[in-house]
Amino acid sequence: MFGDTSSIDFSGLIRENDLVVCGQATAEPVTLTEALMAQAAHLPAFRMMVGPIFSDTFSGTCASVSFQSYGVIGHARRLARAGRLDVIPSNYSAFCADFASRRHKADVVLVQLAETADGRLSASLSNDYVIDAARSARVAIAEINPDAPWTFGAEWPEDVPIHVRVAARRPPVELPSPPPDEVSRKIAAHAASLMADGSTLQFGVGRIPDAILSSSSHARNLGIHSGLINDAVVELIERGAVTNAEKGIDAGITVTNQVIGTHRLYRFVHQNKAVAVRPTSYTHGQGVLARINRLVAINSALQVGLDGSVNSETLNGVAIGAIGGQLDFVRGANASPGGRAIIALPATASDGTSRIVVQVETVTTPRADVDAIVTEWGISELRGCGLAERARRMIAIAAPEHRDALSAQLRGVAL
Incomplete structure (x- = not known):
């Protein structure tokens, strides 16, 4: 019918x-x-x-x-x-x-x-x-x-x-990219420093991932293997920053599970053999991700604990986020030759509270899987660090007005 x-x-x-x-x-x-x-x-x-x-x-x-x-x-x-x-x-x-x-x-x-x-x-x-x-x-x-x-x-x-x-009675839903603000630009500058030429990028939706992508145009021969692509990817491809030449698999092809953007992106991917919208079993599969060269996974969080545990799901007991593909890609990037798993977030929430906390209320990505945490105040390299050193490095990228309180709270908590 x-x-x-x-x-x-x-x-x-x-x-x-x-x-x-x-x-x-x-x-x-x-x-x-x-x-x-x-x-x-x-x-x-x-x-x-x-x-x-x-x-x-x-x-x-x-x-x-x-x-x-x-x-x-x-x-x-x-x-x-x-x-x-x-x-x-x-x-x-x-x-x-x-x-x-x-x-x-x-x-x-x-x-x-x-x-x-x-x-x-x-x-x-x-x-x-x-x-x-x-x-x-x-x-x-x-x-x-x-x-x-x-x-x-x-x-x-x-x-x-x-x-x-x-x-259909109307065109597909569109999601324009949000404009970057000063905080997202600072986070992006730090995160972009972790990307080498030939890196393959994974990222999510939002102001910070878009700012990071915009800051990545300096790199050469980037690849894309992601849960989604957006309009910022078109910019990178048209500038010549993305060639997909050094991924190790799917040479010359941008691989994604979803296409989330505007009509500009939809026109770009239409019958474009250089873009493949693959099933989740492929885009998020651990065996596939481990074969990709220098996979850089860029994901966000609601909170990060001083031990490195990441919460992307709840605040004050209320669900406002998702596990999504974060852990899939964090583990995939850790298994990738030369890969990096980046969690990027503002150090301070909109209400002024710290998003770097002593302990998170929900663990989305366990501390054992965490690699690098990035805020507007810098990069905290956590892979291989003990708990005391992790706490010191996390406090260093918290907002300055919260650092003393975090240090004081830490003294009464066993990580």
Whole structure:
């Protein structure tokens, strides 16, 4: 069946307690999710599995819909603040693998696809858990979006059926890069000093990763193997800083799991054989990451303890972040020849409190895996250091107004 959203009657498709899985981030099939939410009050109660949310689709959801996710990213924080989001504490790689093994089993899948003139389909902006979810779903519904880029690596498998096809009513969700501020520029300058020529970069979403990428144009023959790419990658490629020539694998190819940016990025990746949107098992796989030369993993945090433990998930007992692919890439970078695992964060939170703390409340990346911590005040090299030296180095990159208090608190705590 092919038509517009008026032809979709979800009352004939959604059953009591169904798990509905939809594409995440910029791959959200907004035509379908908006139609589903508009009809939700008249449907049986169901569960919705979401990833990062960058649209306003779920801001006015009804009480009969419950939500699950592997983290609290973007507008998913609205659901979390309302107590409507159940967080599954899982590494992103394991979360995706659970759909492949059917530990998680979707009943209904909503997906955004791109299509060529000869009918070949691509998952376009994300090659995550949706294909495996659709493989065993009762119903798979595809929103065919003519504005979604057709990407290599994300070809839709012929053995995974699409039961309903719908024409998209709007272009894909876009996420512009935030402008850098003074703190992010200082952090970026420190982090960029850890990148050698020929490094392969992994990074996330946000002001600090974007600033670091912008500060990396001095390097030569950079590669990209990341969970996502954004508009800043286009800049690096067009400047000639990214060649993907020295990665050790995938020579000449930018590898990513998701494409998160604006129309400029979407045009760049469309039918571009130099970009591969690969499945999570490849982009986050430890065996793959260990083969990459000089993998530099750049990730963020909410807090870092004086022992090096990293918290990217909770503050004051409330989930406001995610495990995501952080530990996957930290361990992958540690195993990579010449690799570096960088955790970059501002030393001070928006309320003035220190983000360098004596002990973190939730451990996302254990202290045993930590390599380098970067704030606007400098770099703390922690690999191979004992606990006392770690504490000294961490206090040195805290904001100056918090250093004495951290030293005083440390005296009463056993790390």
